[in-house]
Amino acid sequence: MLMRPHISYLLRSMLNGISQVFLQRHLGCGLLVLVAIGLHDLALLAGTVLGLLSGTFTAWRLGYPRDDIETGLYGYNASLLGILITLMLGLAPLACLLTILSGAISTPVQHHLLRRMRERRSLPGFTLPFVLLGWLAMGVCGVLEAVVEARVPEHQLDGWGALGGILKGLGQVLFLPDPLAGLFLLAALLLADRNAAVWTLCGSAVGIFVALLAGASEPSALAGLAGYNPALAALALSQVHRSALAPALGIGLAIIFRLCFDQLGLPPLTMPFILACWAVTLGTRQYQRQGEWQPS
Incomplete structure (x- = not known):
């Protein structure tokens, strides 16, 4: 007979789940991420928690491995969906229902991706369930342009200047165009993994400055929209490669x-980060195969 999940187990799973947005399993990191969201917008925090509960509870009900659940592997996609849907619709009953449904659907999708990765060495899914279901939710709600506009501030520059833009690049991982939120997220990463924090900051900085050099408008660039995907790519690749070449690529x-x-006019969400990591991973595997085939 199935037992109810213990409160401490559920809490650990949820905190690890939100920290897994940044590829970390760290309770303190997860707590600081939630604080960052709550300081920016309590409604987004509620959507985040609802998504976490939906993804985590669904995984438990489906009998997925306990270690995977507690590590947070079934929470981070659902939490991102909760933030996105709340950003679009607020905390209306329809938004809560969509958050619960999308979080629940993301769980078996994530389970399938994890199984393929472990059994067949398939490419890691990262936030692919969030991207696919996020696009679907945005299409159903018909607010693609509204979401993009909501993430761009009205003013061209603020007191934080370039540093504020870099911190916003971290915040935009969670749709938070706020340097204070970015600062809390940086602190969360520093608590979990200093190397990861440095690479994430570098990725955001390079993405924003390249956007400015390429002629992007200051409001768009300094809102962090060009920074969060390079930040995530640098973070993910620095976790599995010793060389600085992989995260730089x-x-x-x-x-x-x-x-x-x-x-293409399609909201990127975190798909550029996923594609970048896949490309580097495939390139690395091909290079390793060529090295194995060389005659001794």
Whole structure:
């Protein structure tokens, strides 16, 4: 007979789940991420928690491995969906229902991606369930332009200047165009992994400055919209590669893929980050195969 999940187990799973947005399993990191969201917007915090509960509880009910649930692997996609849907619709009953449904659907999708990665060495899914379901939710709600506009501040410059823009690049991972939120997220990463924090900051900085050099408007660039995908790519690749080359390539590719999505007129969400990591991973595997095939 199935037992109810213990409160402490559920709490650990949820805190790890939100920290997994930044590829960390760290309770303190997760707590600071929630604080960052709550300081910016309590409604977004409520949507985040609802998504976390939906994804985590669904995984428990489906009998997925306990370690995966507690590590937070079924929480981060659902939490991002909760933030996105709340950003679009607020905390209306329809938004809560969509958050619960999308969080629940993301769980078996994530389970399938994890199984393929472990059994067949398929590419990691990262935030792919969030991207696919996020696009679907945005299409159903018909507010694609409204979401984009909501993330761009009215003023061209603020007191934080370039540093504020870089911190906003971290915040935009969670749709938070706020340097204070970015500062809390940086503190969360520093608490969990200093190397990851440095690479994330570098990715955001490069993405924003390249956007400015390429002629992007100051409001768009300094809102962090060009920074969050390179930041995530640098973070993810620095976790699995000792060389600085891989995260550096990831930063460049994430910028290029972001430009492609801009040309298509499709909200990129975190897809440029995913594509950049896939490209570097495939390139690394091909290089390793060629090294194995060389005659001794």
